[in-house]
Amino acid sequence: MNKSDLVNLLEGLLVPDLLELNSATFVKTIESKCQEVYDKIDTFENINAHLQATTKYYFSDPETSEWRYLICNIYILQKIGEIVEDPNKDELISIKEIKQIKMTIVLLVKLGIYSKLQPKLPFKIAKTFTETNDIFYEYNILKCTCLAFSNFLKNQTLRVIILSESLAAILAGLYQIAHCPLSKNHNFTPDIYEKLLQEKEKARSLIQKLRKGIYPAIYIKETMKLNQKNTPVWFQKAVSQMLTSIMLSEDGVENIAVAILDGTNNDKAQTWIALDVIYRIISSCKNQLDFRENICQQVVNLINKTSEESLIFERLFITCAKNFYVDNQEISKDMFIRSVMINLLRFTIKDYNFETEDYTNTIKKSIRILHGIFVEKTAESPSLPIEILKPVLEVIFRIYSVTLNSVFKSTHNEAKEILIKYITENGEEDNVIFDSFLFGICHKQQILPFRKDLVLEIGRQDIEIKTSKHAVLISATVNSEILFKLLENDTKLLVRFFRYLLKVLVNREKYFKKSSDALLNLESEIMNEYFERSLAVFNNLSILAEDTKIQKEIIKSPSEIIDFIKNVFDRTIETNMHKTTVFESDGFQAMFTVTMILNALIANYSKISLQMFKVLIVPLETIKMYTKHDELKDLIEKILFKIEKNHKASTKINIEETKSELDVILEDICDPLLPVRGHGLMALKKLVERRDVSIMEKKQYILTIFQQNLKNEDSFIYLNAVDGLAAMANIFSDTVINNLCEEFLDFTRTGDDGHEVRIKIGEVLVRITKCLGDMAPKYKAVLLNAFLAGTKDEDHLVRASSLSNLGEICRVLGFKLGSVVTEASSGAIEC
Numbered sequence: 001m002n003k004s005d006l007v008n009l010l011e012g013l014l015v016p017d018l019l020e021l022n023s024a025t026f027v028k029t030i031e032s033k034c035q036e037v038y039d040k041i042d043t044f045e046n047i048n049a050h051l052q053a054t055t056k057y058y059f060s061d062p063e064t065s066e067w068r069y070l071i072c073n074i075y076i077l078q079k080i081g082e083i084v085e086d087p088n089k090d091e092l093i094s095i096k097e098i099k100q101i102k103m104t105i106v107l108l109v110k111l112g113i114y115s116k117l118q119p120k121l122p123f124k125i126a127k128t129f130t131e132t133n134d135i136f137y138e139y140n141i142l143k144c145t146c147l148a149f150s151n152f153l154k155n156q157t158l159r160v161i162i163l164s165e166s167l168a169a170i171l172a173g174l175y176q177i178a179h180c181p182l183s184k185n186h187n188f189t190p191d192i193y194e195k196l197l198q199e200k201e202k203a204r205s206l207i208q209k210l211r212k213g214i215y216p217a218i219y220i221k222e223t224m225k226l227n228q229k230n231t232p233v234w235f236q237k238a239v240s241q242m243l244t245s246i247m248l249s250e251d252g253v254e255n256i257a258v259a260i261l262d263g264t265n266n267d268k269a270q271t272w273i274a275l276d277v278i279y280r281i282i283s284s285c286k287n288q289l290d291f292r293e294n295i296c297q298q299v300v301n302l303i304n305k306t307s308e309e310s311l312i313f314e315r316l317f318i319t320c321a322k323n324f325y326v327d328n329q330e331i332s333k334d335m336f337i338r339s340v341m342i343n344l345l346r347f348t349i350k351d352y353n354f355e356t357e358d359y360t361n362t363i364k365k366s367i368r369i370l371h372g373i374f375v376e377k378t379a380e381s382p383s384l385p386i387e388i389l390k391p392v393l394e395v396i397f398r399i400y401s402v403t404l405n406s407v408f409k410s411t412h413n414e415a416k417e418i419l420i421k422y423i424t425e426n427g428e429e430d431n432v433i434f435d436s437f438l439f440g441i442c443h444k445q446q447i448l449p450f451r452k453d454l455v456l457e458i459g460r461q462d463i464e465i466k467t468s469k470h471a472v473l474i475s476a477t478v479n480s481e482i483l484f485k486l487l488e489n490d491t492k493l494l495v496r497f498f499r500y501l502l503k504v505l506v507n508r509e510k511y512f513k514k515s516s517d518a519l520l521n522l523e524s525e526i527m528n529e530y531f532e533r534s535l536a537v538f539n540n541l542s543i544l545a546e547d548t549k550i551q552k553e554i555i556k557s558p559s560e561i562i563d564f565i566k567n568v569f570d571r572t573i574e575t576n577m578h579k580t581t582v583f584e585s586d587g588f589q590a591m592f593t594v595t596m597i598l599n600a601l602i603a604n605y606s607k608i609s610l611q612m613f614k615v616l617i618v619p620l621e622t623i624k625m626y627t628k629h630d631e632l633k634d635l636i637e638k639i640l641f642k643i644e645k646n647h648k649a650s651t652k653i654n655i656e657e658t659k660s661e662l663d664v665i666l667e668d669i670c671d672p673l674l675p676v677r678g679h680g681l682m683a684l685k686k687l688v689e690r691r692d693v694s695i696m697e698k699k700q701y702i703l704t705i706f707q708q709n710l711k712n713e714d715s716f717i718y719l720n721a722v723d724g725l726a727a728m729a730n731i732f733s734d735t736v737i738n739n740l741c742e743e744f745l746d747f748t749r750t751g752d753d754g755h756e757v758r759i760k761i762g763e764v765l766v767r768i769t770k771c772l773g774d775m776a777p778k779y780k781a782v783l784l785n786a787f788l789a790g791t792k793d794e795d796h797l798v799r800a801s802s803l804s805n806l807g808e809i810c811r812v813l814g815f816k817l818g819s820v821v822t823e824a825s826s827g828a829i830e831c
Contacts, residue, residue, distance in 0.1 A: 026129050047071055123169055244285055254302055272381075275315055314369055347454060398456055566615055578623040595636065598639060684705070699732070740764060745786055
């Protein structure tokens with residue numbers, strides 16, 4: 001018979017209402033159907049003999065109608081499979097024929113497996129089709145059906161249909177045969193007992209063959225359908241042991257994860273449920289001897305198979321890290337958290353070599369996973385204590401810094417949220433955190449320092465890690481700008497930063513040590529550490545003191561700030577610092593700055609009660625009486641007048657309503673008080689950087705202001721003018737570069753900080769040149785001349801700085817120096 005005829009026979013054998021028939025009707029119906037098969041194909045005896053590979057295991061009554069019906073269907077299915085797989089016959093199964101075959105397989109599964117399973121097993125159908133006293137009858141039907149279907153799986157055509165319709169049923173039947181305990185109430189003959197044991201072993205062997213021969217995700221998914229509640233203990237144990245065995249095998253965790261996650265698609269709720277199930281399966285193996293080295297390590301390895309398009313394995317990793325932290329902190333920290341943190345800890349390990357690998361994806365992945373573990377939270381999955389990340393905080397801060405305004409926005413935002421959460425939840429550690437971020441000061445057993453010989457830079461599409469032969473120090477000014485950017489949207493954190501800066505200001509011995517000539521650290525000198533720190537602290541204090549949001553927050557609880565200011569004034573009086581005529585001394589400068597901050601705090605708030613500030617009247621009057629500094633005396637008079645008179649809001653004029661921001665800044669620049677003028681120049685520079693409309697309308701006027709202040713003898717004013725000119729470089733490139741090069745060449749300033757100021761100008765010139773990009777070669781001659789002259793300066797620090805800057809300029813120019821290359825080389829050698 002051909003394939004189509006055989007399919008028609010299957011259709012004729014089909015009993016659609018199988019489960020609704022009683023035993024007598026069932027027998028009558030299937031006997032007539034089987035007779036049609038015998039008439040058209042062959043006798044039952046010949047069919048039975050043809051299926052000897054299956055029927056030899058049957059040792060019950062072969063004359064039962066149910067057995068004959070089962071054998072007829074199995075025989076026809078096998079014949080169809082043989083015809084379709086025959087290379088000499090070009091026959092394919094149509095969609096209609098596949099549908100018919102599926103219907104037959106479903107019916108045979110119900111008849112030969114589901115109805116023959118033990119009570120409480122999955123899929124059990126409580127239906128008896130054949131009344132018999134033979135205790136082995138149902139066992140034999142189940143066994144032979146499972147064997148026949150297992151053989152069908154060797155046929156590629158039938159395999160596809162069976163796998164989709166009945167694999168779980170076959171496994172359930174095989175598990176019963178292999179693991180169901182033999183009843184002690186039956187007196188089995190030795191031959192039968194031995195036969196049953198051999199068949200148990202064969203069933204176990206078949207289960208293992210199916211495991212090896214079927215795609216893991218399909219096999220696991222079908223096996224997990226068997227893992228149901230209220231099933232017998234022996235069955236649960238057998239299925240559990242199989243899943244554990246799969247888990248312990250190579251790629252076992254991945255295969256189980258793929259199987260469980262299949263079908264969740266983009267449904268987040270379903271995905272979270274699936275991930276929790278996977279975790280519970282993994283956790284159930286924790287008593288295995290090699291649980292850490294095998295299963296946990298498999299989960300860790302999965303994150304290397306994660307792509308940015310599909311982060312599901314990362315989610316599994318995060319789920320395991322969080323849940324194990326609740327169940328077993330040691331496993332969570334040692335196996336999961338540490339495996340990610342080590343990627344960042346390498347930036348603190350001196351001997352680790354980054355040159356052999358592209359670390360961009362590692363950085364992105366590490367920050368993404370740490371964000372998932374320590375920041376993201378749900379009711380079912382809270383975030384872990386962020387204090388665990390303390391050792392790598394400075395590394396995360398550097399990553400946040402370098403990714404600012406880059407293509408790595410996600411990494412930048414994730415790093416920001418990690419840092420913000422840590423700072424928010426660890427208010428008592430402000431000194432440790434801000435010391436590290438702002439000044440690179442790392443306390444013992446606290447935040448680990450970022451390696452001094454590494455530089456992170458953004459390339460076209462990657463994060464570049466460059467190694468330097470010399471120590472690389474990032475100035476406090478740059479760090480303060482990044483830190484300010486980090487905290488700018490959280491007023492409470494800015495207030496904490498403000499209080500920290502006040503403490504820094506008066507703790508000069510710790511934060512503002514000047515370099516010793518006896519122990520000269522060239523890199524530290526070149527970076528102008530002392531000057532940079534002072535400028536960064538004063539700049540940020542000035543900005544924060546005049547921020548209305550900060551003022552409002554401070555006014556809610558001003559006692560701490562007032563007590564701090566009073567202690568500074570009392571200490572000043574105790575040490576007679578208010579009587580000094582050495583106005584450049586650190587102690588006097590700290591006291592003057594605190595006084596200026598106090599003025600800013602009380603000047604712009606008309607609605608607050610100034611009663612709490614009256615405790616400062618006595619020390620202020622004492623300082624005013626003895627100080628020889630006219631500007632300080634005038635400033636204190638203003639403060640005392642405001643405190644003592646306690647003006648109401650109605651008597652004050654709101655300057656912001658009558659004058660533009662630029663007008664207010666220009667007034668500050670003309671103020672007699674030096675700190676106010678300096679702050680005015682800083683504020684003007686920020687307006688320029690923002691490309692404010694008022695600036696663009698008066699750009700020539702603003703340029704003149706910065707140029708005029710280049711003549712000021714005070715270093716603070718002078719350097720703010722230099723920074724202001726640098727901000728205008730994109731508008732007046734020719735003028736700015738020529739002016740600054742002239743200042744660098746014709747430097748006539750005197751004083752202890754003369755070389756530091758000149759070095760600062762050089763750094764500004766390099767910064768401008770980098771910003772110019774393709775326009776830089778236009779100014780090659782004037783820049784190279786300036787720095788070549790600097791390499792011959794009498795001051796060794798200026799020479800060293802000029803040499804460093806010369807190298808940077810050459811790099812920006814792409815080393816296209818032309819005829820100047822000889823002079824540059826000789827200058828470097830002489831230096």
